[in-house]
Amino acid sequence: MANKFTEYKGLNLPVVAEEILSYWEENNIFEKSVTSREGAESFVFFEGPPSANGLPGIHHVLARAIKDIFCRYKTQKGYQVKRKAGWDTHGLPIELGVEKELKITKEDIGKKISIVEYNEACKKAVMRYTDIWNNMTRRTGYWVDMETPYITYKSKYMESVWWLLKQIYDKDLMYKGYTIQPYSPKAGTGLSSHEVNQPGAYQDVTDTTVVAQFKTIKETLPEVLQNIDGDLHFLAWTTTPWTLPSNTALTVGPKIEYVVVKSYNQYTFEPINVVLAKNLVGKQFAGKFTKVETSEELEAYQQGDKKIPYLVTTEHKGSDLVGIKYEQLLDYVLPYQNPENAFRVISGDFVTTEDGTGIVHTAPTFGADDAKVAKEATPEVPPLLVLDEEGNPAPLVNLQGRFRPEMGEFGGKYVKNEYYTDGETPEKSIDVELAIKLKTENKAFKVEKYVHSYPHCWRTNKPILYYPLDSWFIKITDVKDRMHRLNQTINWKPKSTGEGRFGNWIAGANDWNLSRSRFWGIPLPIWRTEDGKEELIVGSLEELKAEIKKAIDAGVENKDVYADFEVGNMSEENYEKVDLHKHVVDQITLVSPSGKPMKRESDLIDVWFDSGSMPYAQWHYPFENKELIDKNENYPANFIAEGVDQTRGWFYTLHAIGTMVFDSVAYKNVVSNGLVLDKNGQKMSKSLGNTIDPFTTLDTYGPDATRWYMISNANPWDNLKFDLEGIAEVRRKFFGTLYNTYSFFCLYANIDNFTYSEAEIPLTERPEIDRWILSELHTLIKFVDESYADYEPTKAARAISEFVQENLSNWFVRLSRRRYWKGDYQHDKISAYQTLYTCMLTVAKLGAPIAPFYMDRLYKDLIQTTGKENFESVHLAQFPVYDKSFVDKSLERKMEKAQTISSLVLSLRAKEKIKVRQPLQRVMIPVLDVETKADITAVADLIKSEVNVKEVELLDDASGILVKQIKPNFKVLGPKFGKDMKAAAAAIMQFGQEEIAKIEKTGKITIEINGKSSTLGITEVEITSQDIEGWLVANSGGITVALDVTITDELRKEGIARELVNRIQNARKDSGFEVTDKIHVTLQKDEHLVDAINSNLDYLTTETLTAKLEFVDQLENGTEITFDEVNTVLFIKKM
């Protein structure tokens, strides 16, 4: 054990962090923080896997700090906190990165490059940045097991994912269907919404739009519409006329008002009866049309007239129109299934009357809303699918973006002119040609050009199509009620994210589209016969091998690609032998019960399913570590934390899988942290150049200041406006103060050889100020403990800062300084050391979760000489325990009064320009009650030394010189007076000294408010004294002080002596003398000085350790000193 406390030359947080980091690593402190809690209750934490295909940003430091704080806190509280790092290794961003790097497109995969090579490239790319990530994690001080992380591309992980998927399948929660997805015909690939949302994807284009006339079938009209003269048409608008041949329904809003309008077609001039939303009549019948009120005016129309008349007739609710059937607009081909259910009016809530006609052309093959509403209708409206050459259902547009042969004269043509290669583009686009055709057939009400924004493929820059693609789905709609209910048991930080954003999202959740037509990911473990009638899902390697064997026996497969794999052998080597990625599993053909060959469904599983599987797959559940989940040892999580952007990502998939497979929440507490913005509140982005490099920040300021700043500046869930200046401030104020407090402590503790070897001084024997700071300390312990427990790190950080800066440094140490450097090593001094020591040791533990490095240094420095504790690190120690017996609220209140009074006196001094060094005779404080009087008496000594006055005099009422003020106590009087409160307040404010005196004397007064008289008690008002006649006063917080500013000759001399002491002390410091050195002082004679010194000789010599003092007439080699009217020269030397 060292016998001195380590002293430092200065505070360098980055160096402290480096040293502590090596210490941790050399001594396996992290491992010990887990193993030392073996057998204790576990606190379960899940690490959300970052995708390592990009470089870490400053926001990752925040996210990591938040996770780390609670894990360290819970460790201190005695829990065992296992935390496994993880890597999300699959997914589109990685694939796109690799494609870019290899300069290939998706189509080239399997052609220019084999899938094996491609997947190999992805595997390499994904781990490329892991070193940088690991380094950032270490330097940030985030403790997580990076030695044995879970990696989503490992066979064990993938096997668990398969198992989970099979559970879901077995619960009948999976189906195959088609969905409308953004699709790029030129690139030949579906696009994820991620890709569609790339900047620049949406571009303004001018399209030909058509308002088409759909002719109703008379027999299906409701009675009220039966007797209309001539045909009745529905009007529906579209910006994509090429989808009109695929129309199978019209959708109306059930609550929207529709009208029948009589008019003439502007192209064929035939009389028409059309239906559209009432609100949109004006819009559709603009320009050439003119409104008329009678049938006569309408019938007067002649072809060639400038204006076409229109007459609004009957009104109908949308719901009344539902069920009406109409003739197919362009009758090239019928849906191959249930054509009898097509071409009718259905209802949909999404219909608005903002534009168009209030009737929506519905083509379920080319619109997501369309498909949804068609499916929900009873009976279901069939999409316009035909059977292709191979007998499979296909939409009217093929994968190249051309019309199918069924489209007659349009067959083979691209539906968008942009898809033609240069030079081959026809003059008229399909949209235009269709418009012309409709015009001539009296099927077009209006054709217009229209500018709107439309998504484009980011790779080919051609417009995308919404296209039906086959996909596997999970029936979230079947479990969303259960998910919703389970969500209500989760503690969200902030609450609104859980109830609002997440809750609403679940309530309106759609089925989860699992399929991804990519290469690098976990393959769907589903094998199907060609006709799709038989299928098999595989939930483990064991099952797969068994199925392969069956297939070999049946003769549909000739080899077992996993022949080397040994079922039941869980060793890494065994699992290294297999690869479950697409390029391998696609080779496998299985056999169906009826003996037919089955091929694997070619898609991959959405990567979000990978990460949502991590609670189980990280342990290779259920093949290994079964008890961790089944016995709830490591499931569900007590705590997870990620960015708010994961609400519908990881938070969602964890919750969905937990609900479906285990009927359990996957996590109990979740902190969703906000974004890190730049100091102006702008989003950080590479293009704006306002990103902040985490490594530079950590180098400059160190992780502790960075973490402390991030946590204390904003609540984790609020966006953080990140300003480097803020870190600098935290370093200066908080860490600087704490460091200096420690420096101060060890400077004197080392002189006095304090090693906490004396017995603990009982609380009752410690002076007031010690009991006060210990009371504050325990109040702090309680608050910080509760804040951490409640996932409120910001409150904890702010409270600790406040304590260290205000209470400990600026008040306790400041007022206690003399106790350390003066006097013998006795009772009071030992108490001072013990108290300060306890405070710092406690602060080290309280702050350790947030500032793990510096607090560990502080802790180790503090315990090295005392042996009070012998943990190797603060992170292995126990969290401080709150002890109520230390808390003395009245003491805290007294001290607060002392602070207020001191501050008032200092302000008066400043006003009068009297330096604090100049002693003054007395300060007077009017006190109106006994309690306050006792309070101030108790702290009078502190006040005297702090503001350098000799007496504190308390004036009670009898002095009769106080000018008082009265204020109503709103909180008490509000309910009593109600509406009359304003008048009452005014009346009370107007009380003169007499009334105030009366209420003080008798304890009550009667006043009249609005004709009613009522009695006021003394507790219903607040009386303060504002002024003392003839004195210099100041007041604040109900306390008034008066300062006697007369400087007598004696006081003046004392002031001079004090000033001189200050100069001598400075000289000692400048000369580098030890605090304990005795000195010889020589001064040049000065008339004011000599007198003053002689009157205060004792004070001066003891204060400065002056053993010998002499005056000389002339002093050459000293320091010139000038203050007030004194001019002298000072010279000191060591004795």
Add this chain to the structure above:
RNA sequence: AGUGAUAUAGCUUAACUGGUAAAGCGUCAAUCUGAUACGUUGGCAGAUGAAAGUUCGAUUCUUUCUAUCACUACCA
């Protein structure tokens, strides 16, 4: 478009269950200290995004609007 969050001094943040707006940064000046830090005192500055409602009283509760941000979707 939907959902959610946010809006307080030039900037960053406070204000317990509604009780009469607080700090810091900045800046100018003064000042304490045998603690290279931090402070202290004074000046400069906001009637809390807008409007309405509930209330004796609203930064706090309700409604509407505006702006910013995020997520998700989509544009017939």
